Amino acid sequence: MAHMPNSTIFPYLFLLLFFHLVSLSGFVSSEDSQAGILLKFKDSLQNTDGLSSWKDSSTPCNGNLENWVGVMCENGSIWGLKLENMGLKGSIDVGVLKDLPGLRSLSLMSNNFEGSLPDFGQLGALKSLYLSNNKFSGVIADDVFLKMLSLKKVHLAHNQFTGAIPQSLRFLPKLMELRLESNDFQGNIPDFLQKTWLSFNVSNNELNGQIPTSLNSMDKSSFAGNKDLCGKPLKSCSSDKPSLISIVVVVIVVFVALTAICAVVFILCRRNQYNSSSSSSIEAPRPITAHKKISVTEQNQAAGAGSTHTSPDRSTNGSTSGGKKADSLKLSFVRDDRQRFDMQDLLRASAEILGSGCFGSSYKAALLSGPVMVVKRFKQMNNVGREEFQEHMRRIGRLRHPNLLPLVAYYYKKEEKLLVSDYIQKGSLAVQLHGNQALGQPCLDWTTRLKIIKGVGKGLLYLYNELPSLIAAHGHLKSSNVLLNENFEPLLTDYGLIPVINQEHGQELMVAYKSPEYAQYGRITKKTDVWELGMLILEMLTGKFPARFLQKGKGNEEEDLAGWVKSVPEEEWGNVVFDKELGTARSSIGEMLRMLKIGLGCCEGDVDKRWDLKEAVRRIEDVKDKDGIANTTSTDHEDFYSSRGSEADMRSIRGLSDDFNFS
Incomplete structure (x- = not known):
C-alpha cells in the first residue's frame, strides 16, 4: 500500500472521529432522553x-x-x-x-x-x-x-x-x-x-x-x-319475552324431533326386510339424540348386521362365507383379564353417545352379559398398515399402571378403527373442573386437585419409561383425556396415538402440535408432553380452559394460558389467577404457589430451558399435602420469585395470604 501524506490522512481521521462522536452522542442522548422524560414525569x-x-x-x-x-x-x-x-x-x-x-x-x-x-x-x-x-x-x-x-x-x-x-x-x-x-x-x-x-x-x-x-x-x-x-347467568328478567331467534330455535328443535320420530317409525316398518340381510360393515350405532338409548333392532340395522347372524363364539357350524363375515366382526383383545365379547355383543348392547371428540364419537355400551364398555371411533388412523397398527395396539395393551386407562380391545378396518376400554362413572377431569359448577355441583378441592396432578405425573413418567421410542409418549394430554375413578385417581386415556394417527389430522387436532416448539419450529420433542402437563396444571389452578387447545393448527400466542398467568401482577393472583372454587384452601396458599411455579416451569417456551419429565415429576412429588404458607420457608418464596428478587417483591409475597379474596 502506498504511503499517504499526512495532509491526506488527517481529513479521514477527522471524519472518522466526527462520525464516532455523533453516534456516541446519539446513544447518550437517547439514554438521557429517557431519563429526562421520567424525571419530568416524576416532577x-x-x-x-x-x-x-x-x-x-x-x-x-x-x-x-x-x-x-x-x-x-x-x-x-x-x-x-x-x-x-x-x-x-x-x-x-x-x-x-x-x-x-x-x-x-x-x-x-x-x-x-x-x-x-x-x-x-x-x-x-x-x-x-x-x-x-x-x-x-x-x-x-x-x-x-x-x-x-x-x-x-x-x-x-x-x-x-x-x-x-x-x-x-x-x-x-x-x-x-x-x-x-x-x-x-x-x-x-x-x-x-x-x-x-x-x-x-x-x-x-x-x-x-x-x-x-x-x-x-x-x-x-x-x-x-x-x-x-x-339474565343469564343471574336470575331471568321478569319482563323477558321470547325473541325471534328463540322462537326459530324452538321450531327447528321440534322439526328435528318430528323428523327423528318419523325415521324411527320408518326403520321399524322396514325391519323384516333388513332382518334377512347381513353385512360386515361396523359403522357404530347412531343415536337419534345425545344420551338416547338405542334399541337392539336399530343398532343391528344401523350397523348392517342382520339378527340372524351369529357370532363365531356362539356357533360351531355354518357356511364358509358366514364364518368369514363372523371373523370380520371379531374384536382383537389385548388383555387377558377381561370378559370376551365380539362386535355382535356390542351391537346388541344398550348404547348411548357420550360425546364427539377430536377424532370421532364415543359410545357407552352396556353389554347384555354385564360389563359396561366405551367404544371410540377413529377414522384418521391410516398412517400405518394393518400389521404395524396391530403391533402398536398390542404394545399399548401391555401397559399396566394405576394411572392409565387400559386398552381392552380394538377393531381394525381400513376405513376406520374402534378402540374399546372400560367405562369410568365419574367421567373426565374437564367435566369436574368446568361442568360441575354450571350444574350446581361441588367442585374439586385443592387436596383432590393435588392428588390428580401427582397421579397424572406418575402416569406420564411410566409412559416415557415403557415407550422410549416415541417422541411424545402421550401427545394428547388435556383435561378431557384424564378420567377420574371413584377415588378421584386420574386415569390417562388417548395416549400413544401419534404413531398411528394421520399426520395431517394430528397436526390439526392433537395437543402436542399446539406446543411452542411446533408453532415456532414445526416439530415436537421429548419435552412436549411436559408442556402439556404444565398447561394442565395451570388449568387446574386457574379453573380456566386453555383456549389455545380449541384453535386448529398452530397455537395462538395471545391465548396462551401460561403467558396470561405471567402477565398478571403478583398482588392480583388471589383475585385473578387462582380458581375461586379454591377459596377455602387458605392454609394451602404455599403449596398452590409452589405448584404454580411448577406449572410455569413446565410451560417454558424455550425447550432447552424447560425441565425434562423426570425433573418435573420430582418437583410435583415434593409438594406436600399440608404445606400452608405459615410453614413455607422463605427460601421457597425467594426461589419462586427469583426472577425479580427485590426486597419489595418479597414483602409483597409474604403478605400475599392477607390479600387473597376467598369469598
Missing part, C-alpha cells in the same frame, strides 16, 4: 420517596436490566412502568409518557391518585393499563379508549368511577381482561364484541338491565352486587 407526582433511585446521575436502563425502581427495560429501552404500592398521588402527566415510544405496560395500582381519569388515549401503543385500588372518580369519557387498539388488559377496579361503562371498550379487538368491579358504574352493560375473555368482572357496581347474551357464559360472580341486573 408531576407527589409523595415520591419511593422513586429515590430516579436521579440525573444515572440512566434508567442498562440493556435488559433496570437501574431505576419500577422501570422495565428491554434492549436499553423502557417498555413498562410498574409503580405500585408507593403512596403516589398528584397529577399523571400522560403527555410526557407519550414520548416513550416503546412503552407497552403501565401500572399505577394501589396508590392514592384522585380525580378524573387522565387522557390515556394519547398512549395508543399501550397493551396493559393497571389503575386498580386508587381513588379515581367521575365519569369516564365514552371515547377515551377508541385510539388504544392494542389494549389487552384494562384494570380499573376498586375506584370511585361513576356514569356508564365507556362504549369504546367494546371495540378493542385484542381486549382479553376487563376489571371494573367495586366502582359506581351505572346503566346497562355494553354488548361487548370480544369473543374470548381471560378475565371479566363488573361486580359491585350500580348496573342494571339485562346482561348481554355475549356474556351469558360468564360466572355469576362477575356480575354479583348489582341488584338490578338480570
Whole structure:
C-alpha cells in the first residue's frame, strides 16, 4: 500500500472521529432522553420517596436490566412502568409518557391518585393499563379508549368511577381482561364484541338491565352486587319475552324431533326386510339424540348386521362365507383379564353417545352379559398398515399402571378403527373442573386437585419409561383425556396415538402440535408432553380452559394460558389467577404457589430451558399435602420469585395470604 501524506490522512481521521462522536452522542442522548422524560414525569407526582433511585446521575436502563425502581427495560429501552404500592398521588402527566415510544405496560395500582381519569388515549401503543385500588372518580369519557387498539388488559377496579361503562371498550379487538368491579358504574352493560375473555368482572357496581347474551357464559360472580341486573347467568328478567331467534330455535328443535320420530317409525316398518340381510360393515350405532338409548333392532340395522347372524363364539357350524363375515366382526383383545365379547355383543348392547371428540364419537355400551364398555371411533388412523397398527395396539395393551386407562380391545378396518376400554362413572377431569359448577355441583378441592396432578405425573413418567421410542409418549394430554375413578385417581386415556394417527389430522387436532416448539419450529420433542402437563396444571389452578387447545393448527400466542398467568401482577393472583372454587384452601396458599411455579416451569417456551419429565415429576412429588404458607420457608418464596428478587417483591409475597379474596 502506498504511503499517504499526512495532509491526506488527517481529513479521514477527522471524519472518522466526527462520525464516532455523533453516534456516541446519539446513544447518550437517547439514554438521557429517557431519563429526562421520567424525571419530568416524576416532577408531576407527589409523595415520591419511593422513586429515590430516579436521579440525573444515572440512566434508567442498562440493556435488559433496570437501574431505576419500577422501570422495565428491554434492549436499553423502557417498555413498562410498574409503580405500585408507593403512596403516589398528584397529577399523571400522560403527555410526557407519550414520548416513550416503546412503552407497552403501565401500572399505577394501589396508590392514592384522585380525580378524573387522565387522557390515556394519547398512549395508543399501550397493551396493559393497571389503575386498580386508587381513588379515581367521575365519569369516564365514552371515547377515551377508541385510539388504544392494542389494549389487552384494562384494570380499573376498586375506584370511585361513576356514569356508564365507556362504549369504546367494546371495540378493542385484542381486549382479553376487563376489571371494573367495586366502582359506581351505572346503566346497562355494553354488548361487548370480544369473543374470548381471560378475565371479566363488573361486580359491585350500580348496573342494571339485562346482561348481554355475549356474556351469558360468564360466572355469576362477575356480575354479583348489582341488584338490578338480570339474565343469564343471574336470575331471568321478569319482563323477558321470547325473541325471534328463540322462537326459530324452538321450531327447528321440534322439526328435528318430528323428523327423528318419523325415521324411527320408518326403520321399524322396514325391519323384516333388513332382518334377512347381513353385512360386515361396523359403522357404530347412531343415536337419534345425545344420551338416547338405542334399541337392539336399530343398532343391528344401523350397523348392517342382520339378527340372524351369529357370532363365531356362539356357533360351531355354518357356511364358509358366514364364518368369514363372523371373523370380520371379531374384536382383537389385548388383555387377558377381561370378559370376551365380539362386535355382535356390542351391537346388541344398550348404547348411548357420550360425546364427539377430536377424532370421532364415543359410545357407552352396556353389554347384555354385564360389563359396561366405551367404544371410540377413529377414522384418521391410516398412517400405518394393518400389521404395524396391530403391533402398536398390542404394545399399548401391555401397559399396566394405576394411572392409565387400559386398552381392552380394538377393531381394525381400513376405513376406520374402534378402540374399546372400560367405562369410568365419574367421567373426565374437564367435566369436574368446568361442568360441575354450571350444574350446581361441588367442585374439586385443592387436596383432590393435588392428588390428580401427582397421579397424572406418575402416569406420564411410566409412559416415557415403557415407550422410549416415541417422541411424545402421550401427545394428547388435556383435561378431557384424564378420567377420574371413584377415588378421584386420574386415569390417562388417548395416549400413544401419534404413531398411528394421520399426520395431517394430528397436526390439526392433537395437543402436542399446539406446543411452542411446533408453532415456532414445526416439530415436537421429548419435552412436549411436559408442556402439556404444565398447561394442565395451570388449568387446574386457574379453573380456566386453555383456549389455545380449541384453535386448529398452530397455537395462538395471545391465548396462551401460561403467558396470561405471567402477565398478571403478583398482588392480583388471589383475585385473578387462582380458581375461586379454591377459596377455602387458605392454609394451602404455599403449596398452590409452589405448584404454580411448577406449572410455569413446565410451560417454558424455550425447550432447552424447560425441565425434562423426570425433573418435573420430582418437583410435583415434593409438594406436600399440608404445606400452608405459615410453614413455607422463605427460601421457597425467594426461589419462586427469583426472577425479580427485590426486597419489595418479597414483602409483597409474604403478605400475599392477607390479600387473597376467598369469598
